[in-house]
Every structure is written in C-alpha cells, then in structure tokens.
Amino acid sequence: MNVDRRLSDEIVDKVYEIYDNAFHHANSPVGVISCGQYYKSKNEIRLTVIDFGVGIPSKVGQFLNRHDLSAADTLRWAFKRGTTTKPSASKPGGLGLDFLKEFIQLNHGFLEIYSGGGFARIDANGEHYFNRTLGFGGTMVNITLICDDKNYRIFDGHVDDSSDEIAF
Amino acid sequence: MNTISVFDLVGEYAITVEDGQKVYDIIKPELDAQNPLEIDFANVSIYASPFFNVGIGQLLRDFSSDDLNRLVNFAHLSALGKKTLQRVIENAKRYYSMTEEERRIVDFVLNESSESET
Numbered sequence: 001m002n003v004d005r006r007l008s009d010e011i012v013d014k015v016y017e018i019y020d021n022a023f024h025h026a027n028s029p030v031g032v033i034s035c036g037q038y039y040k041s042k043n044e045i046r047l048t049v050i051d052f053g054v055g056i057p058s059k060v061g062q063f064l065n066r067h068d069l070s071a072a073d074t075l076r077w078a079f080k081r082g083t084t085t086k087p088s089a090s091k092p093g094g095l096g097l098d099f100l101k102e103f104i105q106l107n108h109g110f111l112e113i114y115s116g117g118g119f120a121r122i123d124a125n126g127e128h129y130f131n132r133t134l135g136f137g138g139t140m141v142n143i144t145l146i147c148d149d150k151n152y153r154i155f156d157g158h159v160d161d162s163s164d165e166i167a168f
Numbered sequence: 169m170n171t172i173s174v175f176d177l178v179g180e181y182a183i184t185v186e187d188g189q190k191v192y193d194i195i196k197p198e199l200d201a202q203n204p205l206e207i208d209f210a211n212v213s214i215y216a217s218p219f220f221n222v223g224i225g226q227l228l229r230d231f232s233s234d235d236l237n238r239l240v241n242f243a244h245l246s247a248l249g250k251k252t253l254q255r256v257i258e259n260a261k262r263y264y265s266m267t268e269e270e271r272r273i274v275d276f277v278l279n280e281s282s283e284s285e286t
Binding site for chain 1: 237262263
C-alpha cells in the first residue's frame with residue numbers, strides 16, 4: 001500500500017476523532033470493535049468502528065434536554081462545528097467531526113453513521129440525515145477514503161507555509 | 169524566551185486530550201508569570217483537535233488574545249497543524265464568549281427538515 005505521507009498523517013488525524021468518541025462518549029459495555037481493509041483495485045481504504053453504547057441521539061437529547069428532537073436532528077447537531085456533549089464544560093471541543101466531514105468531502109470519500117434511530121451519510125454531494133424505523137443499539141461508523149493524493153486537497157483555504165505566525 | 173518542546177512532552181503524536189493537558193500544565197504557570205514562550209512542534213507529525221483544544225484552546229479562558237499574541241510564539245508547525253490550530257483558536261474564542269445556555273441552543277442547526285427512511 002503506497003499512500004502519500006501527508007495524506008496518511010491527515011487520515012490518522014481526522015479518523016482519530018471517531019475512536020475518541022467511541023472510547024470516551026459511548027459508555028459501551030463491550031468496548032469498541034474496529035476493522036478495516038485496503039482495496040487495491042479501487043485504491044480505497046474502508047474502515048468500520050462499532051460500539052454498543054448509548055448512541056448519539058440519546059446522548060445529544062440528554063445533553064440538550066431536548067427529548068423531542070428526532071434522531072436525524074441530533075446527528076445533524078453532532079456534525080455542526082463546535083458542538084460537543086463532552087462533560088469538560090470548561091474546555092472547548094467539538095471540532096473533530098467537523099474536520100472529518102470536511103476531509104471526507106474534499107477526499108471524495110464518504111462516511112455513514114448508524115446510531116440509535118438515526119442514519120447520516122456525508123459525501124462530496126452534501127450531508128443527508130434520516131430517521132430510521134429500525135434502530136441500531138449503539139453507533140456504527142463506516143468511512144471510505146480514496147488513497148490518491150490527486151483526489152484531495154489538504155486545505156480549503158489559504159495557509160501560509162512560510163511562517164509560524166498564529167493569531168489568537 | 170523559554171522554549172517548550174511538544175515532542176519531548178508527548179512524542180510524535182499530538183492528538184489526545186490527556187497529552188494536551190500535559191502541555192497546558194507546563195504553559196499556564198509560565199504565562200501566569202508573564203514569561204514569553206516558544207512552543208516548538210519540531211518532530212511532531214500528527215495533530216488532532218482534541219490535543220489543541222485542551223493544550224492551547226483552553227488558554228483563551230485564562231488570558232486575553234492580546235496577552236497570548238504578545239507572549240506565545242509557535243515554531244515548526246506543519247501547514248496542517250497551523251490550519252487545525254487556527255480553527256481551534258477561533259472555536260475556543262467563540263466557546264468562551266457564550267454562556268452554558270447558549271452552548272445548548274439547537275435552533276441554528278435545525279433549519280432544514282430531516283429526510284426519513286423506512
């Protein structure tokens with residue numbers, strides 16, 4: 001498998017959030033199950049992460065104290081930049097899924113999440129959120145990434161590579 | 169100016185909340201004493217937002233942007249690291265400008281109706 005180093009670093013960076021969520025948010029009684037495969041003919045990586053925890057709809061509904069929200073709406077909230085249910089209220093968070101979403105779209109891959117009664121699919125064409133009559137007792141994330149650096153751009157905006165200047 | 173090597177503190181992967189806290193715990197007392205700092209990312213290859221949220225973003229709770237711009241410099245951040253950190257800083261400023269109640273407002277997210285699948 002031959003993947004550009006910058007692309008592989010970016011994949012680890014962005015996909016880490018899925019594992020962080022599964023280990024720290026889900027309260028899964030049996031831990032986290034993950035598997036992946038590289039498909040040489042398509043030059044794709046497919047990765048699946050499953051937990052059998054509380055699920056995003058339940059977690060978000062509880063955090064917002066909005067049990068009237070549909071499962072699809074809780075998923076939409078979870079993918080919005082800056083939203084987080086993490087208990088460390090004095091620390092900012094909630095960018096990981098937003099970064100992952102952006103990366104998937106630039107990469108021309110796709111991401112699917114089944115969680116409780118909700119289903120989301122994110123790809124280059126946009127974000128789609130559904131309510132399902134048959135729920136999943138936890139969260140399952142499927143990610144497909146294209147391993148071709150011609151097919152992706154690290155940046156959606158300009159970053160000056162020549163300076164370490166960061167503005168607070 | 170003191171230099172803090174992130175690689176010496178957390179190694180090649182700057183991704184976890186726990187490692188971000190280690191960096192914050194070193195930086196905070198220096199900034200409390202008004203000591204200028206260089207935070208050096210040489211040899212760090214992978215960055216993720218949980219690390220930056222806690223290691224750097226949290227400083228915006230304790231210090232003004234003006235103070236941080238005056239006291240903190242970054243060295244050897246990759247282009248990807250810069251992009252991630254700049255967005256973390258923008259998010260942290262927004263986060264600390266909101267009340268707990270405002271953080272739970274959902275209406276701005278839910279303008280579109282969801283599609284349904286049976």
